[in-house]
Amino acid sequence: MFKTIKGKRVALLLASLCVVAVLGAGAVQKRCAAEGGNDYESIELFTDVLAIVKKSYVEEVDTKKLIYGAINGMLASLDPHSSFMPPDMYKEMKIDTKGSFGGLGIEITIKDGLLTVISPIEDTPAFKAGIKAGDQILKIEDRFTKDMTIMDAVKRMRGPKGTKVTLTIMREGFDKPKEFTLVRDTIQVKSVRFKSMDQGYGYIRIAQFQEKTDDDLVKALKALKEENGGDLRGLVLDLRNDPGGLLDQAVKVADHFVEDGLIVYTEGREKESRMQFTARKSGTEPNYPMVVLINSGSASASEIVAGALQDHKRAVVMGTQSFGKGSVQTIIPLSDESGLRLTTARYFTPSGRSIQAKGITPDIVVERAEIQSTEKMEGHIREKDLENHFDSDSKDGSDNKQKGTDKGASAASKVDEQLKSDYQVMRALDLLKGWEILKTISK
Incomplete structure (x- = not known):
């Protein structure tokens, strides 16, 4: 997917949060020529070694293989995210973003x-x-x-x-x-999954930021509202184990919940690497309570969303420390259909935080745990389990049995079984309910 920014073509690709500038081979050569004599001396050293290997190595070698190997070694010396992609790998990388x-x-x-x-x-x-x-x-x-x-x-x-x-x-x-x-x-990879939990409370899981993530989120929010009478009382946005993806999609997702102001900005040596992304008022969701779940598998684009909502105090971030990938990679197509992935900038949350090698710190730390139903725990019995117990005589004439119509009593039955066993999700739901109760009390 290509997007025009300040007159240059920029592609936003893959789970490594890539801001992809398209540069021609000629532009790269001109840049090298401007660097000065020292670089030319180093290039001459490289060509000398290449010529010696081609002439004197014990076996005949393929020049392109040598060049590819040299490029790989050069980029590997920079950082873990800069790399060279041969034509087949570059082609496959572009396919990945489609899910x-x-x-x-x-x-x-x-x-x-x-x-x-x-x-x-x-x-x-x-x-x-x-x-x-x-x-x-x-x-x-x-x-x-x-x-x-x-x-x-x-x-x-x-x-x-x-x-x-x-x-x-x-x-x-x-x-x-x-x-x-x-x-x-x-x-x-299905980018967005959603479910209704208790009456009025929604759950949305983003597994990866792909080309259609924003469109799928819009559909999920619409469906949740329809299932819950037109409005949401609260939302759990689950970004756990979300490794990231397309930058533009992360910005669009955050934009749904932030009315105005900065979402994320990037800083690098070149002008093209310095960008700001701001929220638009149109299409912003109502200000219902939100909890964002993160963990050590939340990286890159998912950290952008969590950081933006945290800085704007739009959501409570819950879970464990995120991965901490705060660098931006530029994908540059090369003349032989190969590609260069180069780290060109760092990104920052609206308050100016760099999460590189640090991650997003949750507002409330909640470790992952397994929920075991108290019904199945040994040694726990209730009055109704005792022999010859008597039923209550309710003054309102009801028999006090669960009919599934009371919002409070039927909460558990409305929550998906898989979500009920997820301790972090249930803690998030409890927080949303408590939030609403406190608002009622304070009135």
């Missing part, structure tokens, strides 16, 4: 020199196998990942549907690395 691609469903980065999982994508082989955010991938099949680039790792994990790949994982709490054998599949 359908082949592989395991893992978003990865390099952290402390180790290939690390940002988050598994929901309903993918990685998610189902139990891969978790923060897992360190030590080996892919028999190949150690030390000094392996992200692009090389991605290439090795992808493959035809139905084929297997074994990952050797080290995780906090493991005594030793553990092997996970996964079966590759076609990854169909």
